[in-house]
Amino acid sequence: MxxxxxxxxxxxxxxxxxxxxxxxxxxxxxxxxxxxxxxxxxxxxxxxxxxxxxxxxxxxxxxxxxxxxxxxxxxxxxxxxxxxxxxxxxxxxxxxxxxxxxxxxxxxxxxxxxxxxxxxxxxxxxxxxxxxxxxxxxxxxxxxxxxxxxxxxxxxxxxxxxxxxxxKGVGAFHVHVKGRAAHSGGDHEKGRNAIEEMAHQVISIQKMTDYSRQTTLNVGVMNGGTVSNVVPEDAYAEVDVRVMQPGEWERLESEMQSLTCVLEGTKLTVTGGLNRPPxxxxxxxxxxxxxxxxxxxxxxxxxxxxxxxxxxxxxxxxxxxxxxxxxxxxxxxxxxxxxxxxxxxxxxxxxxxxxxxxxxx
Ligand SMILES: [Zn+2]
Incomplete structure (x- = not known):
């Protein structure tokens, strides 16, 4: 050949x-x-x-x-x-x-x-x-x-x-924040900024990384909002996850599901799963x-x-x-x-x- x-x-x-x-x-x-x-x-x-x-x-x-x-x-x-x-x-x-x-x-x-x-x-x-x-x-x-x-x-x-x-094993989480849209000038206080809420969540998610256990989380994609004069109603993030040690995926799943909103009036949904085990x-x-x-x-x-x-x-x-x-x-x-x-x-x-x-x- x-x-x-x-x-x-x-x-x-x-x-x-x-x-x-x-x-x-x-x-x-x-x-x-x-x-x-x-x-x-x-x-x-x-x-x-x-x-x-x-x-x-x-x-x-x-x-x-x-x-x-x-x-x-x-x-x-x-x-x-x-x-x-x-x-x-x-x-x-x-x-x-x-x-x-x-x-x-x-x-x-x-x-x-x-x-x-x-x-x-x-x-x-x-x-x-x-x-x-x-x-x-x-x-x-x-x-x-x-x-x-x-x-x-x-x-x-x-x-x-x-x-x-x-x-390593590979998984992914998809995070969605639902806020409330409002005019950014006339009605600022009535809005609930989904991007602001997501910002809080991103920090928490990144902190779940634990190098000592070979576990990493990477918020690799984020988007949200429509135009600058609207308080954004939606924000999305995609998280890549790598795990090596037994129990780590379970730890992350439970921590991700226990994330709570910082801003009153916003709603958080986390979905995802482990694609390939370690x-x-x-x-x-x-x-x-x-x-x-x-x-x-x-x-x-x-x-x-x-x-x-x-x-x-x-x-x-x-x-x-x-x-x-x-x-x-x-x-x-x-x-x-x-x-x-x-x-x-x-x-x-x-x-x-x-x-x-x-x-x-
Ligand atoms: Zn290949």
């Missing part, structure tokens, strides 16, 4: 999560590729987001599940300002690292081991909505993970090649990593472990108690930004690592 040629094709097929037909074009390419390698392919249809693609080699349980996503955070047309290109040993392009290279590495690893015969059944699940929370893919991820001995997630590695053995470096994770490390050693790779505050679909797998290794994808940096790139030679390195893990687990 010409890994770079396939990568170029995938990157140049832009696939923002919210554009079903765009993501389905990547799905069609993936389907075409896996058929070349004799897979049984199943398409899981979706109405609003792209279809998921499941490719399978061999049958029965206790196999290896490779987890990829086909969607990216980049809108159509990003290629104009950020074309696929290779320079100084790096390959640039929208979604190249996150995670079109991961799809290529999966396919190349499977191709490489097919001639020697697969030791276990291998399933490749390519989902369509990872970047927007995996609402439609989560059930398939969990269902397939439960039948697997090991789940390998093809998200980017850390810059030094380390696997992502822990990830993936701690627990006993299962340690044992899984150590096994991977010893397999990597046989091909001369010194595998190291790291982690990140960002979540992935691995966060759905870990709580099931299924061994999972994330960060199996390409090495690079700048994902979700115009700086996104991979090191070109990491394609081959990660393919070898992935193939070794699949065959020796």
């Amino acid at each position: 010409d890994m770079k040629a396939l990568l170029k094709q995938l990157v140049e097929t832009e696939s923002p999560s919210h554009d079903k037909s765009a993501v389905d074009r990547v799905g069609a390419l993936v389907r075409e590729e896996v058929l070349k390698y004799g897979a049984d392919v199943k398409i899981i249809p979706n109405t609003t987001t792209g279809d998921h693609v499941v490719a399978r080699w061999g049958s029965g349980e206790g196999g290896i599940l490779l987890l990829c996503h086909m969607d990216t955070v980049f809108p159509l047309g990003t290629l104009n300002s950020m074309p696929y290109r290779e320079a100084d040993g790096k390959i640039f392009g929208p979604g190249v690292l996150d995670m079109k290279a991961g799809i290529v590495i999966s396919l190349a690893a499977i191709e490489a081991i097919l001639n020697t015969g697969l030791k276990r059944p291998v399933t490749l699940l390519c989902t369509s909505d990872e970047e927007i929370g995996s609402a439609t893919s989560r059930e398939y991820i969990e269902e397939l993970a439960k039948k697997s001995a090991l789940v390998l997630v093809l998200e980017a590695a850390l810059l030094d090649g380390s696997l992502k053995t822990w990830r 993936m701690p470096f627990d006993e299962t994770a340690k044992v899984t990593f150590e096994k991977a490390k010893s397999i990597a050693k046989t091909i001369g790779v010194d595998l190291t472990a790291g982690g990140t505050g960002g979540a992935s679909d691995a966060n759905f797998v870990a709580p099931l108690g299924i061994p999972v290794l994330d960060g199996m994808g390409a090495i690079g940096e700048g994902y979700h930004s115009e700086r996104e790139y991979i090191f070109a030679d990491s394609l081959e390195q990660r393919k070898k690592l992935l193939a070794a893990l699949i065959q020796n687990w």
Whole structure:
């Protein structure tokens, strides 16, 4: 397989999560590729987001599940300002690292081991909505993970090649303040300023951050009001939440629900939930990593472990108690930004690592 040629094709097929037909074009390419390698392919249809693609080699349980996503955070047309290109040993392009290279590495690893015969059944699940929370893919991820001995997630590695053995959990709160509109000159005292009330709430919410417990809250979006001469009736805030320790999400939920209005006559509503639970470096994770490390050693790779505050679909797998290794994808940096790139030679390195893990687990 010409890994770079396939990568170029995938990157140049832009696939923002919210554009079903765009993501389905990547799905069609993936389907075409896996058929070349004799897979049984199943398409899981979706109405609003792209279809998921499941490719399978061999049958029965206790196999290896490779987890990829086909969607990216980049809108159509990003290629104009950020074309696929290779320079100084790096390959640039929208979604190249996150995670079109991961799809290529999966396919190349499977191709490489097919001639020697697969030791276990291998399933490749390519989902369509990872970047927007995996609402439609989560059930398939969990269902397939439960039948697997090991789940390998093809998200980017850390810059030094380390696997992502822990990830924080991610949640969100939406806060709405209802005030009362009034003329800002003639009726100021009759109004209830929703933005003023929200300002009080924002301070309280930010203070729920507890670095000692790796818990962070970020009021990342705020809006409210209509024009400057009206006392604003509504204000909204969106809060990103990251948790690592058990019990922290519950603490935040209860603190958020006990927020009370400072200004008399305003009303506060808090909604939201935990999207992806934390993936701690627990006993299962340690044992899984150590096994991977010893397999990597046989091909001369010194595998190291790291982690990140960002979540992935691995966060759905870990709580099931299924061994999972994330960060199996390409090495690079700048994902979700115009700086996104991979090191070109990491394609081959990660393919070898992935193939070794699949065959020796
Ligand atoms: Zn990703």
